[in-house]
Amino acid sequence: MANRLDAFRFNVSEESVAVRKVIRMGHPMLREVARPLSQSDLSSDWIGRLIEDMTDTLHDYGGIGLAAPQIAEPLRLAIIEIAGGPTRYGEIPAVPLTVFINPTIEIVDPAAHGYWEGCLSVPGLRGFVRRPQHIKVRYLDLNGDEFELELQGFLATVFQHEFDHLDGRLYIDRLEDSALLSFEEEFVRYLEPKEVPLAAAAEKEE
Numbered sequence: 001m002a003n004r005l006d007a008f009r010f011n012v013s014e015e016s017v018a019v020r021k022v023i024r025m026g027h028p029m030l031r032e033v034a035r036p037l038s039q040s041d042l043s044s045d046w047i048g049r050l051i052e053d054m055t056d057t058l059h060d061y062g063g064i065g066l067a068a069p070q071i072a073e074p075l076r077l078a079i080i081e082i083a084g085g086p087t088r089y090g091e092i093p094a095v096p097l098t099v100f101i102n103p104t105i106e107i108v109d110p111a112a113h114g115y116w117e118g119c120l121s122v123p124g125l126r127g128f129v130r131r132p133q134h135i136k137v138r139y140l141d142l143n144g145d146e147f148e149l150e151l152q153g154f155l156a157t158v159f160q161h162e163f164d165h166l167d168g169r170l171y172i173d174r175l176e177d178s179a180l181l182s183f184e185e186e187f188v189r190y191l192e193p194k195e196v197p198l199a200a201a202a203e204k205e206e
């Protein structure tokens with residue numbers, strides 16, 4: 001381990017990519033409550049390398065967020081990166097690659113809205129999950145400085161999904177109707193065309 005970290009310190013370059021394996025549903029580590037990072041963790045040598053690995057892994061798998069437990073590191077750490085722009089959910093604001101350490105969520109408004117969620121740890125599936133759409137997130141950056149972020153709509157859902165991983169929870173735990181869990185292919189063929197009316201119906205249940 002020491003050798004690997006030394007190698008990182010002296011040889012790191014733009015080209016060095018370390019894609020880690022994303023563990024999948026069924027792996028017990030996805031069900032653990034991850035431990036918070038301490039101040040000494042933040043000043044350690046391995047934390048920078050871990051975040052580099054997470055970034056390379058996120059880019060390789062093509063996701064918008066990755067929590068450390070998804071690469072079998074049971075730590076309260078997640079990264080999120082969203083290109084933003086027009087989507088089927090309307091205009092989504094961009095989130096540049098950001099590291100969230102020991103994040104907490106405060107629900108500002110419990111009014112929920114549903115989206116079809118996917119997860120790198122539950123590949124090939126989509127499920128319709130309703131979550132509060134107005135939250136506040138508090139977290140530390142790598143320097144240990146505290147930040148606060150207020151999020152609404154689709155972004156509120158993304159952050160709750162990612163931070164659920166830190167408590168050993170997957171989106172499938174939050175399905176209200178198991179009929180609304182689908183393989184990707186069937187989702188695109190049968191469910192996506194009905195998505196807008198479905199989301200509207202779910203809202204009315206409030």
Ligand SMILES: [Zn+2]
Binds near residue numbers: 119121165
């Ligand atoms: Zn996930």
